[in-house]
Amino acid sequence: MAKLSQITELKGVGPKLAEQLHKLQIRSLADLFFHLPFRYEDRSQITPIGGLQPMRPAVIQGEVRGATVLFGKRRSLLVKLQDHSGVISLRFYHFSAAQKNQFSTGATIRCYGEPRRGASGLELYHPEYTRLEDGLDLPLEPSLTPVYPATDGISQQRLRLLHEQALELLKADQVDLTDLLPVTWLQQWQLPTLKDALLFLHTPPRETNLALLESGQHPAQKRLILEELLAHQLSLHKLRAQVQADEAPAIHSDKTLQRALLQQLPFTPTGAQQRVVNEIEQDLTQPYPMLRLVQGDVGSGKTLVAALAACDLLQAGFQVALMAPTEILAEQHLNNLSGWFEPLGIKLGWLAGKVKGKARERSLAEIASAEAQLVVGTHALFQDDVHFARLGLIIIDEQHRFGVHQRLSLREKGVAQKLSPHQLIMTATPIPRTLAMSAYADLDTSVIDELPPGRSPITTVAITDQRRPEVIERVNSACAEGAQAYWVCTLIEESEALQCQAAENTAQELTAALPHLRIGLVHGRMKAVEKADIMARFKAHELDLLVATTVIEVGVDVPNASLMIIENPERLGLAQLHQLRGRVGRGSAKSHCVLLYKSPLSFTSKQRLQVMRDSQDGFYIAEQDLQIRGPGELLGTRQTGLQMLRVADLQRDGDLLPQVRDMAQQLWTLHPQTVEPLIQRWLGDAERFANV
Structure with a gap:
């Protein structure tokens, strides 16, 4: 059958x-x-009325001692029910005449509900009930009742x-x-x-x-939790296997270009940067694509690591593509990399949404002919009409802003030569260990866990916006002493127009309050050229105070800026607050961040601001963010489907991930026939890697 x-x-x-x-x-x-x-009700036993506890649902059975319709603010039916241990009231706000008649004095009623304190002591509001006819006794539920x-x-x-x-x-x-x-x-x-x-x-x-059961610790739950986490882990194993089944250029370099780049720098890479570069170089010697995630806190020097990784490919005659999620960040990378590579004779290419017409045609031609050796751009890099001649390495900044599909479609740009490019993914948003082991299981991970010398710690304070005049005065005195400051405006509304309006209003207010300061404004609705011009003026200290929306979250490096005011910080997640704060503390001057919040704060907002005051460690902040927000919100909808977990919970079950990783490896090697059925069972249509 x-x-x-x-x-x-x-x-x-x-x-x-x-x-x-x-x-x-x-x-x-x-x-x-x-x-x-998601919970269970115990309807398997009758609780004596005298033994009821507030807010703990129970089954009771007793005799009706009276039923009265009360007329107050709201009409209600009050039924007195008695058993050998006591009396309780049942209260109904919505009832019919027929229902009232069921509660005739002397009738036996069994009901289920949650006792709450009411006008007449403990009451059950709108309980589920059954009238037991004479001599009839209904059997109780044989097991706990699922909800x-x-x-x-x-x-x-x-x-x-x-x-x-x-x-x-x-x-x-x-x-x-x-x-x-x-x-x-x-x-x-x-x-x-x-x-x-x-x-x-x-x-x-x-x-x-x-x-x-309620804590998710029962062996029956653990059985399903392990299997579901295993299915997710296997889907990423499968993705990795698909990518690494391709052939990639195996690079063995004498480091000539790398040494030339380092000789121009006014500083030496940190030990952590050198360690991560060594890990990348080891990957590049393999004949299959590198898949490596580099995590580094704000200001840890990821761009230099990426540049040093690019050297070996460029020296071997391959092209390198660096993709960033926003034009402002892509331009920052272009400026840095141009300064480092152009003196060494490396030609850079540039491709972003704003590159149009003849300029775009010229860029595309340079990429297709390999004249452009190091190409910097936004997601415009993986559009259909972009063809690389010899793409050997893809560097993706802020991976969480891109979907897995986008990352993989860029990989296909190298397939024309039958060689797939290596992939280096960077993020300044530290990823909690549990998420790194699950959402990024297809990637090897390196961590830059050391900041360059000379960075100053940032003192963070939270101040109610009723003290706004004091904060404005603080900005005034800081700028008078030669420092520069950011004033960041945030709005909960998704509308960019409203965010820009708020920034414009704040800029006008601060210009009126501080007429002698040079004040600039940057927001998302300005043209890229205008934004770049304002940022350049701020960097050159032609402006004292920059009023901005969260567009400055990434990619702005002004060492002289040592004060940041963030308005309405309660409206942002911890990761974003940490990114914004990382715009100061980039020089040797003592730096400060003021979180200017609106009272009253919710419990979650208080937690967030406390974490920001307590720590500057991005990994600690990321772990706290995971606890406060949960993995779904933290990863965003573009990531691997972990927010769709049915049984497992990454916060509760994170300790199982090392075991799950070992299980996935064993299953992949020893029981390959079960891999696809497991992925299909738990991920089904959401298993988005099968056909990339």
């Missing part, structure tokens, strides 16, 4: 219900099984009935649901089979330890 797999094979599931179930991501019977309860994530049009009762039907099929082995983990693993880690784990989690016995 063929085993069932589709949700529509269940009784009562027609096209309309199937469509509603799709909203819950339930398309197959497997999806239904993995649609797990499922639901959506409009699908009640808990409907979901429970669907699950009951599906679980009966599972018990009878009529469902297509194979156990994909090796039996030896289940024995080694004392885990149940997939079938046993699912039966348990949908119908836990009444004696189950609820606290263990």
Whole structure:
């Protein structure tokens, strides 16, 4: 007999219900099984009324002592229910005459609800109830009652009935649901089979330890958590294997160009920079593409690491592409790299959205002929009409701003010569260890964990905006002493127009308050040329104070700027606040950051501002951000689908990731036939790497 797999094979599931179930991501019977309860109710025993505790739901049973309709601000039906241990009130705000008649004096009622303190002591508001007819005793639930994530049009009762039907099929082995983990693993880690784990989690016995379930620590949950994290890990293994199945240029360099570059610099790379460059160079000697993520806190010198990595490829006659998410950051890279490479005879290419017409045609021709050896640009680099002659290395800055697809489509630019380019991904947004081990499992990771000498620590204070005049005076005195300052305007609205308006208003207010200061304004609606001009003037100290939106988050390096005011910091995430603060403290002068917040602050906002006051360590801040916001929001919608985890929780289950990584390696090597079924089971259509 063929085993069932589709949700529509269940009784009562027609096209309309199937469509509603799709909203819950339930398309197959497997999806239904993995649609797990998010909590449980204990309806398996009757609690004496005298033993009820506030806010703890329970089943009670008693005799009606009276039912009265009360008329106050709102009409309500108040029913007194008594058992051998005490009396409680049931209160209904929406009721019919027929309902009132059910509560005749002397009737036996069983109900389930959450006791709360009310006008007459403990009360149950709108409890679920059943009137027990004379001599009839309803059996209690044999197990804990599951409560499922639901959506409009699908009640808990409907979901429970669907699950009951599906679980009966599972018990009878009529469902297509194979156990994909090796039996030896289940024995080694004392885990149940997939079938046993699912039966348990949908119908836990009444004696189950609820606290263990609620904390996600039960072995049945662990069985599914491990499998789901394993599926994500394997999808990234698969991506890595696909990329590394390609051939890449194996580079063995005598370091001539690298030495020439270092000789021009007024400083020496830090030990951490040198270590990371060595790790990259080791990768480049392999005949398959490097996939390496370089993490470095704000100001740790990632651009120099990228430049040193580029030297070996350029010396060997290959092109290098550096892609940044914004034009302002791409231009900063272009300026830095031009200063380093043009004296060495390396020609740079430039391609961004604003490069149009003849200039664009010229850029494309230079890239296609390999005249442009080192090409800097934005996402314009991976458009269809961009053709590289000999692309050997792709450097991507701020990877989290790009999707995996975008990164991989740039890789295809090198395939024309039957060689795929190496990939170096950089980020100044430190990634918490748990996210790095899961979202970036396809990449080797290097960390620049040392700041260049001469950087000054930044003192951070949080001040209510009622003290705004004091803050303006502080800016005045700092600039009078020769320092420069940023004043960053943020708005919660997505509208760029409103953000720009706020910045313009603030610039006018500060110009009126500080008429003797030279004040500039930068926001997202200005033309790139205007922005670049203002930034250049600020860098040259032709301006004392720069009023800006968060466009200055990345890519602006002004060592003389030692004071930053961030308005409404409570509206930004920790990573963004840390990035902004990193614009100061780039010189030797003592630097300060003022978080000018609006009262009252929410609990989460207080937490964020406290973290900013406590630490300048980007990795500590990233870990705190993960705890406060969770991985979905932190990664953004473009990353690998980890925000769609069904059972696992990266914050709660992060400690399992080292085990999961080992499991993935073993499964990949010893049980390759189970890899694709596991990925399909948990990721399905979201498994976005199969066809890149």
